[in-house]
């Protein structure tokens with residue numbers, strides 16, 4: 023039988039797994055890591071560059087990015103004026119578009135994250151416009167959209183009403199947002215499939231070979247089925263109160279327990295300092311327990327969005343009552359954690375899928391910091407405490423909320439600041455470069471149930487990235503200026519930087 027091609031990557035700095043010393047050689051045979059003593063057919067001189075396991079993003083939204091990238095992209099706009107200009111240019115370039123649906127605008131551009139329909143009217147008085155906020159929990163619409171949709175007489179919470187008694191153009195969280203989004207014509211399936219494939223291609227160029235698409239709905243199933251990509255995209259289907267009993271098996275069931283800190287919709291045990299509210303839970307406890315039991319018995323993975331300490335407590339209480347689950351559950355975000363919650367999450371062996379890029383002072387975190395006040399902000403993003411308690415810290419970007427570039431995430435987990443900035447956020451929670459790499463490789467692989475993935479040891483899948491330099495010489499300081507030169511998965515080179 024013909025022996026398969028074997029390649030040795032030499033003169034490298036190889037991170038083979040947490041707890042192992044760095045190596046200078048990596049040898050692969052076909053799709054696996056093999057012993058460095060093996061005879062090889064090819065040798066590649068890495069010139070001292072680092073090799074890490076390929077990244078796995080435990081929570082991102084490529085399908086949301088795919089949808090919004092078909093509309094106006096206002097991600098880089100720095101002012102409301104720029105947003106208006108960007109949207110009106112898009113409308114002019116797409117004269118046949120019946121709606122303009124895009125994103126993601128920076129919530130910190132308006133005080134309290136509150137925008138007004140009339141501001142967007144400058145972009146169009148006739149074409150309905152919907153823009154998603156960077157937190158993906160809020161939309162801002164123009165007057166044409168408000169007119170187009172017949173809003174019911176009794177409005178759900180989450181629709182902001184102005185002094186004149188009319189909606190202002192802001193809709194918070196699913197129930198309110200869907201009043202508008204349900205009226206938007208469905209995008210062409212083929213266009214969406216191609217767009218999802220482009221987003222996954224982008225992930226590959228950043229060294230990401232797998233992710234959980236954390237917010238699908240019924241319609242995304244058929245899109246997912248058609249997507250062809252070497253990036254492994256796991257599906258999570260959002261489960262909503264009152265609407266889940268007819269659903270059969272889904273691979274991962276995603277539950278929104280609460281909202282977000284910036285919009286004060288995350289459930290907190292002590293009130294927000296800005297308006298003394300507590301946020302809210304989207305579920306009644308007994309219905310949530312019923313739903314978790316149902317999907318656990320169907321053999322689905324459970325993925326629960328909980329951000330405030332009140333939301334986290336609900337997850338802990340529910341999982342304790344549920345007892346053992348078929349697969350370990352994942353809590354996504356868990357931004358605000360009390361001491362005993364850290365112990366409980368570790369005891370329950372729950373994966374905590376945190377977003378490393380949130381652990382810094384920037385336009386995304388400013389709303390949370392304001393709403394929580396200084397004292398409680400010190401309980402945000404407790405990565406180190408989680409690891410000290412033997413918790414399972416897994417990283418995810420929550421793209422498009424934050425950049426999907428793992429090198430930026432790793433840097434932030436170590437330095438807790440923006441590159442070049444002195445302003446750190448809870449620097450005592452900084453973790454080591456090795457802990458950070460594990461959280462973006464091995465732990466999310468376990469979270470998603472992948473076997474023999476996430477380390478570079480004999481018998482593991484040959485999934486790795488070659489960086490443009492060696493971040494170990496300066497303890498990761500250079501990470502933001504490095505690139506992924508190559509992404510290799512299953513022994514195949516899937517991306518090479520030009």
Ligand SMILES: [Zn+2]
Nearest residue numbers: 081083236420
């Ligand atoms: Zn998310």
